[in-house]
Amino acid sequence: MEVTEGAVTVEVPEQEGEGKTDAVFFNPVQELNRDLTVAVLDAYREREERAETYLDAMTATGIRGARAAAQGWDVTCADVDPEAVELAESNLARNDLDGRVLERDVNALLWDEYVDVVDIDPFGSPMPFADAAFANTRDLVCITATDTAPLCGAHFDSGVRSYSAVPRNTDFHAEMGLRILLGALARTAGRFDVGVDPIFTHATSHYVRTYLDCTHKASAANRSVQDAQGYLYHCEDCLYRESSRGLVADPPEACPRCESNRISAAGPLWLDAYVDREFTASVRERVTDDMGTAENARELCTTLERELDEPSHYDQHRLCKQWGVGAPAMDAFLDAVRDAGHDASPAHYGGTTFKTTASIDAMRDAASDLGP
Numbered sequence: 264m265e266v267t268e269g270a271v272t273v274e275v276p277e278q279e280g281e282g283k284t285d286a287v288f289f290n291p292v293q294e295l296n297r298d299l300t301v302a303v304l305d306a307y308r309e310r311e312e313r314a315e316t317y318l319d320a321m322t323a324t325g326i327r328g329a330r331a332a333a334q335g336w337d338v339t340c341a342d343v344d345p346e347a348v349e350l351a352e353s354n355l356a357r358n359d360l361d362g363r364v365l366e367r368d369v370n371a372l373l374w375d376e377y378v379d380v381v382d383i384d385p386f387g388s389p390m391p392f393a394d395a396a397f398a399n400t401r402d403l404v405c406i407t408a409t410d411t412a413p414l415c416g417a418h419f420d421s422g423v424r425s426y427s428a429v430p431r432n433t434d435f436h437a438e439m440g441l442r443i444l445l446g447a448l449a450r451t452a453g454r455f456d457v458g459v460d461p462i463f464t465h466a467t468s469h470y471v472r473t474y475l476d477c478t479h480k481a482s483a484a485n486r487s488v489q490d491a492q493g494y495l496y497h498c499e500d501c502l503y504r505e506s507s508r509g510l511v512a513d514p515p516e517a518c519p520r521c522e523s524n525r526i527s528a529a530g531p532l533w534l535d536a537y538v539d540r541e542f543t544a545s546v547r548e549r550v551t552d553d554m555g556t557a558e559n560a561r562e563l564c565t566t567l568e569r570e571l572d573e574p575s576h577y578d579q580h581r582l583c584k585q586w587g588v589g590a591p592a593m594d595a596f597l598d599a600v601r602d603a604g605h606d607a608s609p610a611h612y613g614g615t616t617f618k619t620t621a622s623i624d625a626m627r628d629a630a631s632d633l634g635p
């Protein structure tokens with residue numbers, strides 16, 4: 264079957280069902296991820312003019328590499344699956360695009376050659392490919408993780424094993440997953456004296472996607488391994504949360520709000536910002552009308568540009584249920600929190616999620632002014 268995304272039309276096999284099948288993999292739901300990749304690559308090249316080479320390291324049908332080649336990147340597509348390699352070759356050719364296509368394991372390939380930008384888009388966790396990516400990429404590492412259950416603590420043992428951290432299953436699970444992933448990637452990069460700045464990151468449906476700008480300097484690595492990391496503490500009874508910076512956990516003995524001792528600690532995880540707002544605005548400007556997800560992609564960028572850097576988010580419906588009140592309209596609720604003197608913003612995880620500097624009690628007071 265033929266699929267058109269942006270400037271390219273590619274042949275993709277029929278998929279037999281969800282998840283991995285024998286056919287070369289193609290997931291139409293990842294179109295938003297791919298559209299944003301193209302916009303990020305465009306914005307990044309404007310910022311870092313020296314970036315020229317793009318390795319689509321797990322290429323499958325070759326669609327991501329083809330879209331990057333159509334933008335003028337010097338593209339290499341790689342995959343371990345010979346059928347994927349054949350298909351990626353024919354998809355580049357049918358679009359009259361140049362590019363190398365290699366049947367290689369990404370770990371072996373990256374030990375052999377440096378690239379400016381690498382794209383790691385595996386089934387599940389990206390951690391088995393992270394060493395090679397950070398050791399051998401000059402500028403930008405683009406990474407997708409689809410193992411959200413381990414990342415957010417729902418599959419605890421697997422999360423601890425894969426990410427060398429303690430993830431906790433909280434009511435801000437999407438943000439937990441995103442920050443556990445970023446923390447683990449930054450610690451991996453640090454082993455190669457590489458510091459990372461996440462310039463664009465989003466958690467969407469079943470995956471987290473991040474773009475890490477690399478600085479090959481021990482001082483930058485120290486900053487992203489130590490200063491940017493810490494722990495999140497969460498009261499399992501009243502939803503109170505707080506964080507501490509640094510690699511040594513410092514949890515409160517009991518919840519300062521309700522005195523429960525059911526405080527869970529998660530980390531080490533990334534506590535700094537996970538988007539660069541100026542860069543995100545330039546990504547939004549590079550979303551083009553020929554992209555199938557243009558409207559959603561622009562909306563996501565706008566939300567990310569406005570989202571507070573608080574390390575956890577709330578779900579308004581969950582809070583209102585806890586308070587035994589009906590949920591007011593989200594805009595009115597956030598305005599009431601702001602009118603009470605606090606910062607508040609929607610969060611990109613879903614229509615009922617938001618971030619704020621207000622305490623739970625301050626939010627409760629603000630919401631009570633809106634009526635029952």
Ligand SMILES: C[S@@+](CC[C@H](N)C(=O)[O-])C[C@H]1O[C@@H](n2cnc3c(N)ncnc32)[C@H](O)[C@@H]1O
Binds near residue numbers: 369
């Ligand atoms: C999720 S798919 C990639 C989807 C593709 N990037 C897209 O946007 O449609 C993962 C691909 O990684 C390939 N793969 C798995 N392990 C690999 C490895 N070690 N090196 C290179 N490719 C690998 C698989 O054969 C599969 O084609």
